[in-house]
Amino acid sequence: MKKKNIGSSVDSWLREEGIYEETTANAIKRVLARQLEAAMKEQNVTKAEMAKRMHTSRASLDRLLDPQNDAVTLVTLRKAATAVGREIRLDLV
DSSP states (O other), X not given: OOOOOOSOOHHHHHHHHTOHHHHHHHHHHHHXXXXXXXXXXXXXXXXXXXXXXXXXXXXXXXXXXXXXXXXXXXXXXXXXXXXXXXXXXXXXX
């Protein structure tokens, strides 16, 4: 026996609460930070080397890699992606 959905989706609930955009942005940032860290590990790039490639400080890189820190700009994310030979693509529906 199939259960039918009861109530609204998580997305609609987040919209009703007025936190959809913030929650989505935080989730995207966390995914990007994890992917960046994985790319660094895959290429054996240290934090010091990564910061040098990005022309930034180690502290700035640490903030970027911190999934809890949401104060990161797209420019910084793009620099980081470029430093490990990747690019950021956003598919907007």
